[in-house]
Amino acid sequence: MxxxxxxxxxxxxxxxxxxxxxxxxxxxxxxxxxxxxxxxxxxxxxxxxxxYVDENALMPGMASNHYNREGHAIQMAEQLKHIPWNELPQWTISKLAGFGMETFTQNFTAKLPLSLNTKLSSSIEGVNWYSILRAEKTSSTEAIVLAVMVDKGNLFSLAVLVSLAEYLSTQPFWAKDIIFLATNGGQYGMQAWLEAYLGIKSSVGIAKDNLATRSGIIQAAVVLDITSPAISHVSVLTNGINGQLSNQDIANAAVMVLHREMIPVSIHGQESTFIDDKYRKSLKIMLKSIGQQATGLPEHLHGLFVRYHIDAVTFKVYSKSHSSGGKDLGAFGRTVEGQLRCINNLLEPLHHSMFFYLSISTFRYxxxxxxxxxxxxxxxxxxxxxxxxxxxxxxxxxxxxxxxxxxxxxxxxxxxAIPVASVLQIGITVATCGYLVYASPMIYSNLIGPLTPSVLLYCVVGSVLVSMVTVPFVRLASPCDWHIVKFFYLLLLITALLGIGLLNFSLSLIITVGITVPCLCAAPSSGNRCDMKCLIRVLATLLLSPVLVFFYCCVLHVYTFVEVGNDYSTLLLKAFEFTSEGLTELYLSSQVLGSWVYVTICVCVWPLWLVTWSLNFQ
Structure with missing residues (x-):
């Protein structure tokens, strides 16, 4: 009342x-x-x-695993080094066919909007090869994918895949088909295979063959990344494209299986044990998790499965310098076997546990x-x-x-009355500037020539500077109209950040923390452009712009996770390199794989920041 x-x-x-x-x-x-x-x-x-594991059917660590063919895998890896690169698919499928499996290949071509090498080639051609181990107890209604990415420095992954295929084909307890998949085209090859398998198209510029045959619905996927038989620790990766995460149960089951085999486990490459839970280390892992998720880039091949509601994890092996390797690799093989057996127990898709979480250690979230x-x-x-x-x-x-x-x-x-003209005038201007930032690389490639990572950086930075110079010249019809302009701007900003936060919390968090202070302080100069408060507002708005916040995140990443010592010139140089690489990955992921982070920043976040920038010059 x-x-x-x-x-x-x-x-x-x-x-x-x-x-x-x-x-x-x-x-x-x-x-x-x-x-x-x-x-x-x-x-x-x-x-x-x-x-904790919420899905009781997984029963991680309950089954006895008996994989013991690590010596065979190491010998096979040595053998693979002497096989010509273009003969690897044929050699692998002949091996897998000898185990009684159905074997197939798929050719694909990914046309990129960016040239990644000195020859200015803008396409990647590759081969996916896969085999299906049919379950004897069911009629191929469900399947598990065991995948590896093959490159010249990663032949151990393929050797372990073949060795596991040979061993698992002799086991009678499989209730789901197992698809052994290898690709030499990285994320583009995996995307091509998934689109062909699922019968959908969610990327642009990937041409691929149809698959000769399929198995059932993919229940889950496990990706292996092994560079050496000498294992220091294994990192469990769960981040997918656009900040999506696999169900927490499949990640927790992987951690439990690794611990059973006494293999050290890490999160995002940061080692963490059950007895070590210090605040500083947990904060470091949380920041790494937020930074990785905010990019919207798939952390590994598993990240492309997550977008199709297929829970997946990657076991990324970190090597140590001195070890015999045999026992370590055998334990890792039993870990993969245990993870596959956990998934084999499932009667329905994972849904009990969380899809929204932040990992701070291997046993806390x-x-x-x-x-x-x-x-x-x-x-x-x-x-x-x-x-x-x-x-x-x-x-x-x-x-x-x-x-x-x-x-x-x-x-x-x-x-x-509400000054509609002033609101529309600034709104149309900043929206046009945002689209210019987004479209400038495409305009360059269509009118001038091939786009390279350095040219991409120049296009984006150039269009950003042009928009920053242009917007302050847009004047309001009345000096008092800025109140209503700021109201509508904050209304749109909150709506946009809330929507982004529901899809990618980490991205929304970084944007919100950076843009809030300039938004709260944004106001026209009181007749005197040299007023100290006005200069401070302009400087704060500039230093907390989305472009510089992205660079700060790159500096923080290099300082925290790359050993550069106290050499600040090296730190800044590596940060610039990391910024260019990150921009390239964001652009390629948006144009080919369907990531929306680059588009969102260009056409949503940047225009909204430009409103703040404009208000300070009214």
């Missing part, structure tokens, strides 16, 4: 408006810092949970119910500022308020 009486009484409502405007900035920054502190506290034991509220706190801060701008836009007399103003007023409010 009290709230209703305040809203219905114009004078009391105006007093409330005064209070909101007076304290909005302090409350907004308080909520912003509460969100940041909450995020930094997430890796603690109090806010994280111990992992952060639930979405705990990591999304900090982001919501920052959204509330933006919403509070937006509501205050709406009040200021509709009631001109509220614009004269100061910190010492009296909260009472005797006159009735005089509301003004």
């Amino acid at each position: 009290r709230i209703a009486s305040i809203i219905s009484d114009p004078k009391r409502r105006r007093v409330l408006s005064y209070k909101i405007i007076s304290f909005r900035r302090k409350l907004a920054f308080l909520l912003y810092f509460v969100g940041l502190v909450w995020l930094l506290l997430l890796p603690t034991d109090e806010l994280s949970g111990a992992f 952060i639930s979405i119910s705990l990591y999304f509220p900090p982001l919501a706190c920052i959204f509330v801060a933006l919403a509070l500022e937006g509501f205050a701008q709406w009040l200021l836009a509709r009631d001109p007399e509220l614009r004269t308020i100061t910190d010492t103003s009296s909260p009472t007023v005797d006159t009735d409010a005089i509301y003004v």
